[in-house]
Amino acid sequence: MKKVILFTVLIVLALFWSEPNIAQxxxxxxxxxxxxxxxxxxxxxxxxxxxxxxxxxxxxxxxLLFRKFSKDHKQAAA
Structure with a gap:
């Protein structure tokens, strides 16, 4: 749970701490x-x-992730 909160805080900080790039x-x-x-x-x-x-x-x-997880799911079900 702490990892999810930390990840959310980092994402919010990254969104609000960016510098404007209007010059380009x-x-x-x-x-x-x-x-x-x-x-x-x-x-x-x-x-x-x-x-x-x-x-x-x-x-x-x-x-690729979908294929991997679906293959793992099929193997676990068999």
């Missing part, structure tokens, strides 16, 4: 506004790639 958004906007080429599409694709990769990793770990 204005820098990206300035780069896109100052260039006449098709750099905006490449920037959007890069953002989507960086955003999607952690979800793919989490899903892969979830599938």
């Amino acid at each position: 958004c204005s820098m990206c906007r300035a780069v896109v506004e100052n260039n006449d080429s098709n750099i905006g599409q490449g920037l959007n694709n890069g953002i989507l790639y960086l955003m999607g990769f952690p979800y793919i990793m989490i899903m892969a770990v979830g599938i």
Whole structure:
């Protein structure tokens, strides 16, 4: 029980103790506004790639854990 409370406190502290990261958004906007080429599409694709990769990793770990626990459950039932 103490581990759950400690974990919850650490998560809450991490959420409220983060520093604002607003500068990157204005820098990206300035780069896109100052260039006449098709750099905006490449920037959007890069953002989507960086955003999607952690979800793919989490899903892969979830599938592996599901398979492991379902195999263990089947062996325990037999």
